[in-house]
Amino acid sequence: MSSSSLILFYSFTLLPVLICSVSINILAAKQGFSATFDCEHHTGSHSDSNNEANPPTPQLQQAYIVLQAWKNAVQSDPGKFLSNWVGPDVCSYKGVYCAPAPYNETLQVVAGIDFNNASLTGTVPDELGLLSDLALIHLNSNGFSGVLPTSLSNLNLLYELDLSNNHFSGPFPSVILSLPALHYLDLRFNEFQGPVPPQLFTKGLDAIILNDNNFTGSLPPALNGNSPSAIILANNNFGGCLPPSIANFANSLDELLFSNYKFSGCNLLGFLKQRNGENREEEDEEQSA
Ligand SMILES: *[C@@H]1O[C@H](CO)[C@@H](O)[C@H](O)[C@H]1NC(C)=O
Ligand SMILES: *[C@@H]1O[C@H](CO)[C@@H](O)[C@H](O)[C@H]1NC(C)=O
Numbered sequence: 001m002s003s004s005s006l007i008l009f010y011s012f013t014l015l016p017v018l019i020c021s022v023s024i025n026i027l028a029a030k031q032g033f034s035a036t037f038d039c040e041h042h043t044g045s046h047s048d049s050n051n052e053a054n055p056p057t058p059q060l061q062q063a064y065i066v067l068q069a070w071k072n073a074v075q076s077d078p079g080k081f082l083s084n085w086v087g088p089d090v091c092s093y094k095g096v097y098c099a100p101a102p103y104n105e106t107l108q109v110v111a112g113i114d115f116n117n118a119s120l121t122g123t124v125p126d127e128l129g130l131l132s133d134l135a136l137i138h139l140n141s142n143g144f145s146g147v148l149p150t151s152l153s154n155l156n157l158l159y160e161l162d163l164s165n166n167h168f169s170g171p172f173p174s175v176i177l178s179l180p181a182l183h184y185l186d187l188r189f190n191e192f193q194g195p196v197p198p199q200l201f202t203k204g205l206d207a208i209i210l211n212d213n214n215f216t217g218s219l220p221p222a223l224n225g226n227s228p229s230a231i232i233l234a235n236n237n238f239g240g241c242l243p244p245s246i247a248n249f250a251n252s253l254d255e256l257l258f259s260n261y262k263f264s265g266c267n268l269l270g271f272l273k274q275r276n277g278e279n280r281e282e283e284d285e286e287q288s289a
């Protein structure tokens with residue numbers, strides 16, 4: 001499956017970052033990566049190739065402008081996470097990961113931004129859409145708020161978007177639907193509300209994690225397309241029945257959590273029987289509890 005396309009795009013330093021993140025565990029398991037990969041030395045410092053200053057290519061010059069704009073959009077940084085975000089060598093900035101561009105391997109570009117657990121507050125600036133080589137954005141466990149800029153539609157290589165545990169709000173950010181390379185979406189623990197567009201479920205994502213928001217409406221009546229490994233919808237305000245077609249996903253889903261989903265009047269039993277190969281009645285009880 002296409003989960004490995006990132007490795008084709010970006011052969012190198014981003015991979016350890018991916019494996020380090022808690023959020024990637026589902027994909028990592030699927031790809032057979034070792035979950036015990038030692039990430040310590042990758043997170044604090046950068047790869048050896050970045051120790052010498054990177055030549056100021058147009059891409060890195062633009063990244064400088066974007067990242068300084070983001071620094072300005074940060075309202076508080078109690079842990080001084082951004083304290084080394086000074087000067088043109090953006091590849092040495094904490095939380096910024098450079099890699100050879102997929103289209104020119106002698107060209108260093110900004111391929112990942114990882115602010116996991118940095119306690120930053122503020123917003124995501126429109127300028128972020130200019131970092132068109134980004135494959136990974138991890139903002140897990142910060143205090144970011146506001147809405148996602150529509151300029152993110154320029155991020156044609158974006159593979160993982162983790163906004164979990166922030167204060168993002170507003171309707172489902174439909175710009176996400178326009179990201180052609182996206183495989184992993186984690187919006188859990190934010191303040192998004194309103195319906196989730198049906199296209200999200202047929203877009204070929206590996207993981208769709210939406211729990212603990214205030215999404216409403218029901219899932220689309222027909223699901224098809226590429227199967228996600230994980231769909232997690234718990235603790236929202238979804239209503240209605242599970243679509244019968246979700247059984248199409250049954251054999252490939254590793255993780256499907258619908259707790260607090262309102263199942264009244266639905267044929268849940270039929271779904272679970274299909275999913276579990278007829279034999280797992282104890283789980284029926286669990287799920288309908
Ligand atoms: C690749 O990038 C290098 C460094 O910027 C540049 O000198 C070279 O012309 C580029 N090659 C192509 C094919 O664009
Ligand atoms: C996040 O940071 C806090 C302190 O800032 C720390 O106590 C906690 O262990 C960190 N969590 C992770 C998952 O790194």
Ligand SMILES: *[C@@H]1O[C@H](CO)[C@@H](O)[C@H](O)[C@H]1NC(C)=O
Pocket residue numbers: 193214237
């Ligand atoms: C969730 O949305 C519903 C309907 O719009 C609203 O009544 C409710 O207050 C919201 N809950 C939270 C926690 O925002």
